[in-house]
Structures are given as C-alpha cells and as structure tokens.
Amino acid sequence: MPDTITPLIQQYTVDFASNNNFLFVKGIQGDGYGTRYVDISLMNNGQPYTVNSEAVTVSIRGTKPDNNVIFNKCQILDSNTIRIEITQQMSAVSGRSNYEISIISNLENRTLTSFPFFIIISQSSFDIGYVVSSDEFGLLIEKINQVHQIQADLSGLKSEMENVTQNCNTATERCVEATANTVQATQECNDATTHCIDVTNTANAAIDVMNRLSDTVSDAEQIRIANENQRISSEEERKQNEIDRNNAETQRQNAFETAILNAESATDNANTAADSANAAATLAGKATERAHNVSNDLENKLASGYFNGRDGKDGIDGKDGVVTTIEGQIAFEIENENLMLYYNDEDNPPDAHIDDNGCLILTVG
Secondary structure, three states: OOOOOOOOEEEEEOOOOOOOOOOOOEEEOOOOOOOEEEEEEEHHHHOOOOOOOEEEEEEEEEOOOOOOOEEEEEEEEOOOOOEEEEEOOOOOOOOOEEEEEEEEEEOOEEEEEEEOOOEEEEOOOOOOOOOOOEEEEEHHHHHHHHHHHHHHHHHHHHHHHHHHHHHHHHHHEEEEEEEEHHHHHHHHHHHHHHHHHHHHHHHHHHHHHHHHHHHHHHHHHHHHHHHHHHHHHHHHHHHHHHHHHHHHHHHHHHHHHHHHHHHHHHHHHHHHHHHHHHHHHHHHHHHHHHHHHHHHHHHHHHHHHOOOOEEOOOOEEEEEOOOOOOOOEEEEEEEOEEEEEEOOOOOOOEEEEEEOOOEEEEEOO
C-alpha cells in the first residue's frame, strides 16, 4: 500500500572543518512519524567527507528548548550523505535547538563531531499539548537492544559451546579408541607388508629367472633370425647363379648357333668362290688355249709367208696386209655371252668389262 503522505526531504550541508552557525533546519511543532527528513552532505573544507557504513555509526544529538535530550541514529545514504528523521520528540517543543552530527567508530573508542547547527521548530497554531516532551535516545536504545541481543547470542553460544565440548570429549574418546584400533591395524599392516615384501622378493626372483629365460629365448631367436637371413641370402644367391647359368647357356647356344650359321655361310661362300674359281679357271684355260692357237696360227702363217706380198724396192711385200708384231696387242671376242680378251703372255692387258648399258669399258693407265 503506498504512503498516504509523501515525506518532505530538505537538503543541507554540514562542514566538519567550519562553523555551521548559519545553518537553520526548519520544522513544524507536532510533525513526525516519517513525514519530515533532512538529507545532509558531509564535507571537509568544501570537499566530500567519506563515511564507511560498515565501520562507523552516524548520529544526531542535541538539546531541545525544554532541556530534554535527543540522541538518534542517522541513515547513511552513500559515501558522504546521511538522512535525519525529524521525529515527533524533536518537534514536540517549539523554539530553536542546538544539534550536532557525530560519527562514532564501531571498532574503536573514537568519535568525530561537527560544529553545532540549529533546528528551529515553529509553534503550531493548534494546541498539541497531548504530545509530552521527553528525552529521546533512539541510538542508545538501539545499542542497548543490540547488547541484549549480544547477551542472548552469547548465552546461546555458551550452550552451543557446552554441546561442542561434550561432543569433543565424545570424539576424543572415540579418537582414543580409534587410535588403539589404528595401532592394531598398523601392526597388522606391518605384518602384511612384511609378507608382501617376502612375496615380492619371491616374485622378483621368479621375474629374474623369466628374464634370463627370455634373454636365452631372445638369443636363440636372434640366431634363428640370422640363420634365416643367411638362408634367404644364400637362396637369393643360388637363384642369381641359376639366372646367370641360364643366361650363359643361352649365350652359348646362341654363339653355337651363330657359329654354325657362320660356318655354313662360310662353306656356302667357299663353295661359291670355288665354283667361281673353277669357272674362271675353265675360262682362263680356254682363253689360254685360244691365245696359243691364235699365236701358233699367226706364227705358222708368218713362217709360211702367208703375209708376204710382192717384193718391193725395200724387200718382200706383204700379202693383202701388213707386217706387225703381236707384242702389246689385245683382241676381244664375244663367246657364249662372255667377253673374251686375248693378249700375249708377256703383256699386262688393261682391265676391261661391259657395263649395264652394253658398252665396253677399257681402263688404261
């Protein structure tokens, strides 16, 4: 439910380093119950004065015109602003009252107080005699209540401490019992450890035997691997030797077949050459025989005077011809499509042959 009366908030400044005699906070007699507030900015030589809400308590204290005392707590709004409520007791008596702001440390016996300022309560035009002026110690009452609460808390804490002590004693007894059990368990653990060490030593000895056996097996395996590698190498060498032997055998057979072919070819060539030589010898014999025949015929004719003519003034004339020598003379004859060359045995005839065009080619010189 919203407030039916909106509170009035006035704003002022209190400087802890200067006189505040010209600060006048105004109110009306009889107001209260959260209707009037004053927000005060705390300063130090014109600079904001910082307050820590967790470390200090800020209060307003003063004396009313009827000499009754006001000592109330202020609300800390921010680091240097507080709010003061003008309570009904503060406005119960009209007139001017002196007030001051006090900052109290929560942890130490230290207090910082401002110079006094004034709150002026104007007299109400209506008789409010029902309001009885008295002292108001709001802050002290709050602190007393806090002390009572602390005492209650201490009483509860004492009871709790007694319970904790009892629990601690019980826990101690249990701890002693647990310690005894722990000692026994430790002894059993030591015995088990000793047994475990014996078992471990036995296991280590077995492991050593297994390691030596493993080394022996490993050495044997290495030897087997080396032998297998040697066998593989020998097998590869045997395969290569077999390949080389096959290649050599192939080369031998090829060479043998080539030699046979060469021998057969040489035999054929020799036979052909022999045939050619025999044919040439036959032709040469015929040519020689014809040459002898021609030579003998010529000599016979010459001896018989076949070539002699009538005697001339210089000797015997030849018969239908001339007298000449056969030295250096050559003769040609075609016989059975063969060119026959006739010459004297003491002559060296020139080379002669018939070319593809059927022409006689004679090489001289």
